Amino acid sequence: MQKRSVDAVVIGAGSAGLNAAAELEKAGADWLLVEAAQYGTTCARVGCMPSKLLVAAADAADAVERAKLFGIRARDIEVDGEAVFDRVRRERDRFVAGAISDTERLPAARRMLGRARFVGPTTVRVDETLELDAKAVVIATGSSPVVPPVFDAVRDRVLTSDGVFELTRVPESLAVIGTGIVGLELGQALGRLGAEVTFLDRLTNVGPLTDPELQRYIRTVLGRTLNLELGVTVESAEAAGRGIRLGWKSPEGEVRSGEFEQVLVAAGRRPNVAGLGLEKTGLELDERGMPMRWDPQTTQCGDAPIFLAGDVNNHAPLLHEAIDEGRIAGENAARYPDIARHVRRTPLMIVFSEPQMAIAGQSYASLDHDRTEVAEASFEKQGRARVMGRNVGLVRLYATRDDCILRGAELFGPDAEHLAHLLSWAVQQRMTVQRLLRMPYYHPVLEEGLRTGLRRLARQLRVERGRPCEDLAVSPGM
């Protein structure tokens, strides 16, 4: 076996790993990037990009359908599923090619294909060919879809997000297991493209929003068009002809079943740590085999020269967070033991459902409720939303009483992706409700809906006039 000493090994050439490598290069370190499967990243291959391509196709079908509302009738509307998936794959392949060429631009001596595992605290073996003695290791191995044991008998037939983009037509019937982000985005898109979709989830939440008022509203609104089986337990899954028969129990104990052409399992993702040999690192591990001590501001595990970046740490499994964590991990791997702390960005999460959902800043679940004022605004009568015929939605805004600073918001409604950006930027700037109300608002725009909610917050905070809390917001030490 060949042996080599390096400053740092980066395990995984996804978005986090590539960014870690870029920082190591910038720092002038001697590093090596190891990838087990293929270059191209999860985001481009089976994640953000192909899922948004499918959602874009569904949006186009919706737009034609909704045109009736405006007196515009398109005749002979047909969803050509083959063409839909052809475009998804064609465009997806362009994004993958971009990611591959970014990776292949790295010097050949700095990257290799092979499965890495620890054989000592900072000794990493790649397959059985190379042993690397490293001063620091960045683990950026990502995550994989979980397929629960109840699907064992049909494991090779069910779809996950890894395989769904290889479909060549829209299935006639589809069961989606899981109403989280992935299940909702993909299941709803396929439904809007013509599949008859049944969503099953053991919880009663639809999407990741944590505000109970929003969850109630979402269930009511989406329940009008989606077949939602919530709070259920899937008890059986077996092959039936060319499809799959599922059996499940309702919350009332009623046993139900259904036959589906396809089943998409979107029951969560698991960090890729199996077989990584983390037990050889000396790190304290929990019952799932994950390091017990991990710091999001440094990405370091305890005091060890081991850094965990991207989906593998399960902290905020989103692309922009994976990039940030890769950068932080790469920088710290190069500087170890002189570790730098980084202030993380304000949280921002968007679901490309229809209507969209988003969390900007603090979620409802993370608020200190004794200190927080909550106000809401509906999009049902909002001017611009009605003009566009997209007048469904609700935003809930959270501000702290003692300083009137906007802390967060949860949204469900038209163009939530854009409104959530404005709100998270305001949260990160520590803007008060009063300051936000002094910003310009054009007419008629969806942002006026936010203003309605902010005005309510100002009334509740009793800061409609004057600026009693404004000074507090900018005082030192806040």
Ligand SMILES: Cc1cc2nc3c(=O)[nH]c(=O)nc-3n(C[C@H](O)[C@H](O)[C@H](O)COP(=O)(O)OP(=O)(O)OC[C@H]3O[C@@H](n4cnc5c(N)ncnc54)[C@H](O)[C@@H]3O)c2cc1C
């Ligand atoms: C369907 C779907 C839609 C999504 N949509 C969005 C979205 O709209 N917006 C958003 O922000 N995020 C989205 N995400 C999440 C986003 O894709 C991830 O947060 C991001 O891709 C994670 O990057 P990563 O570098 O951590 O992991 P990856 O890109 O998965 O990289 C990990 C790499 O490590 C390799 N590896 C694993 N084990 C080993 C080993 N032992 N040795 C060597 N290499 C190894 C893997 O082969 C892989 O290439 C979506 C995800 C999915 C699944």
